Amino acid sequence: MPALEVPRTLAQALDAAWLTKALEPLTGGVPVTAVETVEVIKTVATKVRFVATFEGGQAALCLKGLLDVDPQMAKGGPTTVLEADFYDKLAPHLQVRVPDCVGTVVDREDPMGVVIMRDVIAQGGRFCTALEAFTADEAAASLDQLAQLNVRRDLLDASPWVRRRIAELARGEYVPEPLLQEMLNGPRGEGLSERTRDASLLMAGMRALAERDEHLPQMLVHGDSHAGNIFRTAAGPGLIDWQLLQRGGWALDVAYHIAAVLPVEVAEREERALLNHYLETFRGLGGEPPDPETAWAQYRMAPVYGYFLWSITRRVDPAIINVFVGRLGASVTRHDSYRLLGL
Template sequence: MAPEVSRAGDAVAPLQDLDDLTPGWMTDALQVHHPDVEVTGLHLGAVRHGSESTVRVMLDYNSAGHEQQLPPTMYVKGQLSTRATEGILGPMTLTEARFFQDVAPLLPELNITKCYFASVADGRRSTIVMEDLFARNATLGAAGTTVTPATAYLMAEQFAQLHALWFDAPELDSTDWLANSSARDVDLDKMATEETGIFGSFKEGWWARRTQLPHCAFLPAELTHRATMKQALVSKYRAEGSLPHCLIHGDPHLGNIFFDADGRPGLYDWSPMVGRWGDDLNYAIVGSLDIDDRREHEQPILRHYLHHLVLHGGPVIPWDDAWLSWRRQTIHGFMYMLCSPRQQPEDLITVQTLRFGWNAIDNDMLGALGI
């Protein structure tokens, strides 16, 4: 039986720091959905601090825990470092917890990590207790690597199921924690002129420095022309922002995808938001395939996605509209070339610039954007 949509976990306060992760706290957390369970022992495994902290825990239970077949290892994720609770990171990271509370139960066939507990408090802090993927012998993907075309088709099926759930649905406006990535409520011209927000990477000095690096040498002049690309990005948000939206993963690079022992892909490390289906699909597929494989398979993969979108209750999107949107959405990944090496390794920036750059050339991205 699929779990029910519930925010019952909010009754248990999220962790403030690592010292709060005790058998008592874990008992309270697990009892939200597993009555009578008691954690009798808790041992910390690997700890990673970044924009969020993740902690692998090894657990001992009373008899109720064993009767309910709770696993001996889990992962705990939350804002357990100063970096995670300062600036904008706090409000952004709680959306994953809300996803597991409000959305994941509605998608029982989607391949995601099982969530045992989620709690949100104060609009800035959250904690999730989730499945240890290594216990199911899963392999974690790595950004900048490649997948086979066969795997890319399976990835498209996962996105189709997710996107169909709330495609152009009222929940996109009524769900209190969902941010909108379309920029439809901002002054795009003002933002582009001032080079703020999504246009922050267009500042003249930074643009010149990044586009003159060797990984951009293959690009034609128009794709490294600052004013042209700024207008292209404005056009993308204008053209796509007026079209129907859906719930998207938000950051589906290969580093946020896992693979079961049989090769089936799954999604984790969620940044859920309201966006266009192509935000997810183009970014994931173009960023994961070898360039020659992408050239051969991108249209069949897109058709496969559109077919499965309908199978899961989504709309019929005419091919010409879908292909035009796919070509426009390439600019999202193409902007990878402007990443700072403090954000991403330079070798990863190079790989993604090649993949999205050749996609932009092959499919006339600028033409699709009316430039």
Template sequence: MVHDMTQIDAPASQLPFSVNGLTPEWLSDALTQDDRAVIVADVDVTRIIWGSATKVFATLTFAENARDIPTQVCIKGGFDERSRAFGLGPAYELEGHFYRDLAPGFAAEVPASFYAATEADQGVIIMEDLTARGAEFGDATDLWPVDDVATTLEVQAKWHAALWGSTKGDRKWLPIGAKAARDAFTVMLSPEVFHPLIERPEVPELSAGLRDDARVRAGFARLWEHDDAATHTINHGDAHFAQLYRVPGAAPAYLDWQTACLAPWAHDVSYFLGSALSIEDRRTRERELVRHYADALAGYGGPRLDDEEAWYQYRLHTLHGFAWMCVPTVMQPSAVVEAMAHRYGAALEDHDPIGMLLG
């Protein structure tokens, strides 16, 4: 189900860059649309989730509310300079564009939003607080059953099929490849950053080839070159398990569209499966699940993927999971980094995508 909520790009004189900037005055200006006045009398911040982007959960008290905005909202943006230091400003900007330009009519559920605006290196979205609908969120330390993983692949297949063969067209803001993630990861792959990150206790013992920063950089460069020349659909771009939510009676859906991009289907599928299955389940079920995705893609009107080629592309794209060897704990909790790094690390050792790419 896609929420039919008004998307706004109401210009604010300046978007806030800190939580302290989310004042009643700024929120009133942001939420007022045309002749429908919204006056916020008070903002009570009830919870903050610090991550790659910041989610601020707040209860609003209204003096006037002609748009019937709910009292519980989530305000998302780049409000933490520690994360911004990794070059994530363009990601915040891109997510604002996604909610303004692509979310309406999208072939999958996305959180309802009431305001989305961008400026250089910032994007702010005021969206529904999904907990008000009883949402359950993906937790990297508490995986869902394999059947739910298969259902999530069907969700991906539906929007991939609907947008198969996409190009930039009128969406000039939509990058080829997850540019913001690539930019941040380029920083993480630099020798002075790479080695301290992969030597942390959260990261599993890696084989020699995966500890070679120059080889890893060369592998990613080759993969990105391959992906940029491929047939594209619109990818989430960071479709790991902890990006999911589901409300009672509905299929899983994705949060955090700050890395939406034009990319081949295998980017989302491989990255998702590497995170969503235990190491044992992935080893025994991954090929079956890739076929399940391919069947769903064809069923939704997309192309029929060749079985061997689909398996090859899936294996090649397991390289994306290397990012979790380098995710700083200012972006994700230590327990999440550890769980993800071990799952993705096992997939990297099993499939050797760098060897596939470099020979």
């Protein structure tokens, strides 16, 4: 809907006149007569659950966007456009369980977008919390969803707009090395070895991983597969938050997911079996996974990706950052990922 302005505030997003136009694909364009706010969840992006009343019915919905943010956070606008494009262009063709999208509004010139979805909670679903510890069986179920995504190389081939975000992250100066070292020397790096906490090694590891990943079969990759981006329904788990959607190797998703959702001692015990489960699922969906030993080597290198993401993170609750840096850093340590990457 290029003619419809993307809301920049919560008040604009819940305006009945604006929603009348935004919800036209759902309502046929009849006026929205009332809007009841159910819940506002504000992290980096804002998710607002609301009920829209219009002639002929009501709808329980959730709108996601960068609302009431400062100029620095508004620079993340392109990621909201990417997420809207996922729901518009890819989700209808995937077997991955995602919220039902009823509309997107995008401004590509001053990049910003919002997504309006059916309210998963009103439908009986539940969103996992970021620090929710999974069982091995729960991790296997969410790995099945990642396999459904990763296997669709046909969709990736037809989607040149899906970029190699790992390469962009590896090149970017998101956090200067001295500041990153200071952060890793603080509470987030507590308990990790000096080598794992070495900021220069981490940055070099990310560059080396990105270079190796470029030469692997490229797949659709979620890119941020921690527990906070999983929801549960009676039919099984699903995936949300597509702002780091990218093309890359399957291990970026799998190594990140296993290390992030499982307590360290469970990951140590279960990860090889979970990797084998993923490879079997991927093969069963028609994919051609590498042989088990090659896959194990790729998996052991890949934790550097998730560890880097959380090491540079600043605008999230420190308690969450510390747990993820600890879990992912422990994975980098036990797999000697830096050495495998030639460092």
